[in-house]
Amino acid sequence: MIEIKDIHKTFGENKVLKGISANFIAGKNNLIIGGSGSGKTTLLKCIVGLHEPTKGSVFFSGENFTEMNFEQRVPIRTHIGMLFQNSALFDSMTVEENIMFPLNLFTKQTAAEKLDRANFCLERVNLAGKNKLYPAELSGGMKKRVGIARAISMQPKYLFVDEPNSGLDPKTSILIDDLINELTEEYNMTTVIVTHDMNSVMGIGEHIIFLHNGEKWWEGSNKEIAHTDNKELNDFVFASKFMQAAKAKL
Template structure:
């Protein structure tokens, strides 16, 4: 479980996050939504330690991650899997080496065990016989799947996904969404997804946080989201005609 307590973050004089508190439970898909510039990416980067917070606490199962130094953070970081918007795969390596990297760095597995784990992770994301492919030869959807395979290679307790559907066609988006949800349920991972794709939110959003002007403006499930009487939430959720016709 991840708990945020009064998290604040500023860049120079510009306050991006204002006293954000929230709880992300394991086994459900937690989503952070909000318009551009609302602070979603900053919050995610603070949670994974890429940005230092100015005030507040980020607790990973009771341990305040934000107060730890680089070395103290390593045990928690080993339990974190991250799927980046661009997948952030190492383009100097092939698919197999990308998934092998965290295993080589931190596990005591034998060569055979590592290979088994790689093949298991690839199979789990519905990719097979792609081990030797170069990253440049993969499609956008395949890159995301390899990104997920790399993220789950070390059997993480926490999974973060930054805009997992960006740049993907609707069909592939649904596949990626369902994959993230299945993995979350199967391994009881604490999953936090940063998204502004409303289809995705309605499809898999068990617990949603709506950020507005750097604040936790609204919190609830996807069914509560469409019934919300909050003006900012409604403006965001029903911005498209499709959402209006489907849910209003």
């Protein structure tokens, strides 16, 4: 389980996060939702250590990650998988090399063992045989799947995903959601997903945190979200569904 306590993040005079506390449930899809500028991605980066909170603490399985130095964080980071919004693949590396990158960084596996793991991960995301392609040769959906393959290469306990459906068509978005959901269940991972996609929220949102103006405004499941009387959440849900319906007609 991941626990965050009273997380604040300030950039100059801009208070982006204002005292957020929450638990992210092991073996579940934990979604962070909210409008643009609500602090979703900043919170995700604070949890994984890409940003240091101005105030507050992050705990991984009871260990205070925030108080650790770089060296002390390494054992926890080896259990973290991350899929960035733009997939963040290295353009100069092949698919195979991209997936093996964290294995080269954090393990002492032999070249054969790393290749076996890369092949397994590619098969798991339905991209077997695409080893020697470069990112420029991949579609948007394929890049996301390679990003997921790299994220699971270390068999992580924790998977963090930033806007997995950004730039994808609705059909591919559903395939990516289904894949993340399957992997979460298969590996019993604590998965944390930042998204504004209401199809994802209703499809795989087992535990949802809604941010509004840098604060936690609502918390619940996708089954509860349809019955909430929270005005700001209802406004967000309605606007998101309206925009998705409009895009589908274009």
